[in-house]
Amino acid sequence: MEDYNEYKERKRFYNSKSWENVRQQVLKRDNYECTWCREEGKVTTTGLEIDHIQELQDRPDLKLEPDNLRTLCKACHNKRHTRFQYGGNQFKPKEIKWKDERW
Template sequence: MIDVSTKQSRARFYTSNEWRRLRQSILERDHFECQWCKAEGRVTTDAVLEVDHIKELAQYPELSMEPSNLRTLCKDCHNKRHNRMNYRGVAKKRKWQDEWWG
């Protein structure tokens, strides 16, 4: 089982040749299309594509290289999935209410 408990160990995992090969095969399997956008009838052709672990890597490290636990998502959908604030359609949260340059 892989170690993903530290930032360094996750970086080693994501830069490994084994992961890079698997990532490429998942992108090809999914026809280089975001699976969430595709399910909604949208085609994403100019988006940055990422490979997402359906069951989180931190909780299920044994599924880290399991193709059935991986899917292609565009960056916007991947950010939305992980509740990151920079995804399309959602305003970036401001630190101060009077910030006008955000």
């Protein structure tokens, strides 16, 4: 199975014909607008990218599922991934191997 933590696997995926097809489908569904901007009453139709709601590396089975995809502009996409990193940090393994044992 592909490991989408690998840059080259992600790149291969984003270059695939099936991705291009589903990308077009999602763009069309979202009316070629950023869905987050639209929620704020703005219309952004430039710099559009397709975002995986459940990350590619976490749910590769949903990678071509339109319900897991949405159109974001570059700015919103960046915002989202910054946010994701913050969220991600909270899920870092809690247990640290150094036990606070006194000798």
